Amino acid sequence: MKINKEISEKDFYTYIDSMKDLLSPQLWQNVLFDCSKNEIFILWFLYRNKEVNMTQIAQYINVPLNTATGIISRMEKKNIVSRKRSLEDKRIVTICLDEDGDKQIEAILKEFVYYGKRVIESFTDEEIELFFRMINRLMDIMKEERNKEKTKPKIRKISID
Numbered sequence: 001m002k003i004n005k006e007i008s009e010k011d012f013y014t015y016i017d018s019m020k021d022l023l024s025p026q027l028w029q030n031v032l033f034d035c036s037k038n039e040i041f042i043l044w045f046l047y048r049n050k051e052v053n054m055t056q057i058a059q060y061i062n063v064p065l066n067t068a069t070g071i072i073s074r075m076e077k078k079n080i081v082s083r084k085r086s087l088e089d090k091r092i093v094t095i096c097l098d099e100d101g102d103k104q105i106e107a108i109l110k111e112f113v114y115y116g117k118r119v120i121e122s123f124t125d126e127e128i129e130l131f132f133r134m135i136n137r138l139m140d141i142m143k144e145e146r147n148k149e150k151t152k153p154k155i156r157k158i159s160i161d
Contacts, residue, residue: 035104038063038071039080043097043105046081051096080104 035043038061045060046052052060058068072095075081080101086092097105120128 035108036071039075040108042071042075043080043101043108046095046097046101047105047109051084051094053092053094057095075101 041061042057045057049056054065054068054072057072058065061068061071063071072081072083076083078100079098081095082098083093083095086094123131
């Protein structure tokens with residue numbers, strides 16, 4: 001399949017179909033250990049920050065506080081995070097990784113490092129540079145689109161019969 005700026009719809013569909021094995025549940029189940037996207041980001045956030053409050057989590061994953069609370073409750077049931085009350089102020093509750101959560105994020109990072117090394121080792125230096133330029137460009141485009149969506153006024157039309 002030849003890929004250029006004039007890619008046809010058929011070629012695009014063929015390209016997406018060829019990627020399905022890369023996104024297979026078997027691969028991602030092994031790598032991500034049955035975690036949702038938000039759970040992965042929360043694990044990463046807690047791994048880096050050690051202890052955070054619910055507001056920080058909600059802001060980090062860009063969801064309402066009640067949604068973040070539900071996610072943390074599910075993660076608590078899986079024994080990967082725990083809530084702790086502050087000794088100084090009992091109203092303050094912080095979230096931290098449990099031992100299982102720490103092991104899980106370390107295993108996930110290990111898997112990503114493994115696959116990352118496999119990919120990088122197969123590229124030339126020029127291809128690596130091009131790859132990261134393309135990823136950065138993709139992120140810029142996605143940010144531009146998100147900013148466009150944020151600036152559009154949200155108007156709800158209600159039909160009246």
